[in-house]
Amino acid sequence: MSNTVIIGFAGSCKSDIILYLSRILHVSGERTAIIDRSDNCELVYSVPYENGSSCLIEYRGVDVYLGFGNVSVENLPVNDYSAVLVDLGTNPHTYGDIGLLKVLIIVTDLNRHHIIPLSSWLGNLPVRPDAVQIIRDTVYGKIRAEYIESLLRTRHFTNLIASYELPFDEKEYSARLLTQYDDVFKFSRIPKEYKAMLTDIISEVFEKQRRDVRKALKKAQQGG
Numbered sequence: 735m736s737n738t739v740i741i742g743f744a745g746s747c748k749s750d751i752i753l754y755l756s757r758i759l760h761v762s763g764e765r766t767a768i769i770d771r772s773d774n775c776e777l778v779y780s781v782p783y784e785n786g787s788s789c790l791i792e793y794r795g796v797d798v799y800l801g802f803g804n805v806s807v808e809n810l811p812v813n814d815y816s817a818v819l820v821d822l823g824t825n826p827h828t829y830g831d832i833g834l835l836k837v838l839i840i841v842t843d844l845n846r847h848h849i850i851p852l853s854s855w856l857g858n859l860p861v862r863p864d865a866v867q868i869i870r871d872t873v874y875g876k877i878r879a880e881y882i883e884s885l886l887r888t889r890h891f892t893n894l895i896a897s898y899e900l901p902f903d904e905k906e907y908s909a910r911l912l913t914q915y916d917d918v919f920k921f922s923r924i925p926k927e928y929k930a931m932l933t934d935i936i937s938e939v940f941e942k943q944r945r946d947v948r949k950a951l952k953k954a955q956q957g958g
Contacts, residue, residue, distance in 0.1 A: 739836050739940060740807065740818045742828075742863075744855060746848040747870060748841040749776045750910045751932075752819050754921055756796045757954035758936055758947065764817040767797040769810060771831070772823025775801065780914050794918070807831045817940065824855040837895070837939055838863040840888060843871040849885050856891045865892035866935065870900040871907075896938075898931050922955040 743752055752768060759766045770777045778800055781793045788801035799810060803825050812818050820835075822828040832838065840856070842848050867888050869879045879899045888894050900906075905923045912919045929951060936947045 738812050738815055738818055740812065740820060740834050741939060742820045742822050742831060742835040742838045743841060744822045744824065744838060745841040745852045747843050748821070749780055750913045751841060751868070752777070752821060753780060753913050754932055754954070755935065756819055757958065758932060758950050759817045760795050761950040761954045761958045762942065762946070764940070765815045766817045767799065767812070767815045767819070769799040769802055769807060769818060769820045771803050771805070771825055771828050772821045773803060773825040774823055777821060803827060807834055824851045826855070826858070829858065829860050832859060832861055832863055835863055838865045838892060839868065839935070840865055840886070841868045841870065842882065842886070843869070844873070844877050844882060849882060853886050856886060856888065859891050862891065862893050864895050867894060867897040868900065868931070869898070871902040872899055873902050896934065900928060900931070918957045920955060920957045
């Protein structure tokens with residue numbers, strides 16, 4: 735797996751992030767795969783999926799492995815790809831994959847029914863991976879991102895290398911919904927903070943020049 739970069743995604747509200755990153759990587763010329771090992775299988779609502787069993791589909795140049803919650807990444811042909819994005823959700827059967835990741839991306843919104851299961855999952859990590867934390871859809875009120883981080887205890891269980899707070903944005907939410915309904919989705923109206931986060935992840939994790947990533951991002955945003 736030395737030439738394959740594997741990124742894990744834990745938590746909830748992350749399907750659009752996975753799909754956006756896969757489009758940018760594909761446009762950049764990376765042989766890309768998405769593996770759904772999550773417990774809620776949200777990705778099946780964003781790609782052409784018709785049967786109830788695990789399967790491999792090709793979606794706009796990206797291979798998508800659906801329903802592989804009980805199959806370790808080591809047992810899948812990840813060496814065929816340069817970039818592999820693994821949706822871990824909060825599936826307890828995925829801990830064996832953590833040591834294979836270059837980075838773990840932890841995603842949640844402010845909903846307690848998302849935060850508590852994620853906190854429990856993080857508390858059982860077998861190692862302290864490098865991690866990026868994304869707290870999204872934040873709104874003004876009593877529940878702040880700092881409080882969510884105190885519940886997750888991300889810094890205690892991981893080596894946190896970056897953290898993002900993305901306020902709720904109606905236009906971004908509208909673009910997020912289109913990833914579920916449009917086969918060719920555009921995300922040109924996402925906020926600059928979101929675009930900067932995607933650029934950071936691609937450039938840092940895959941060691942690409944930021945100008946090249948921004949060029950690929952712009953093309954992917956238009957449906958590339």
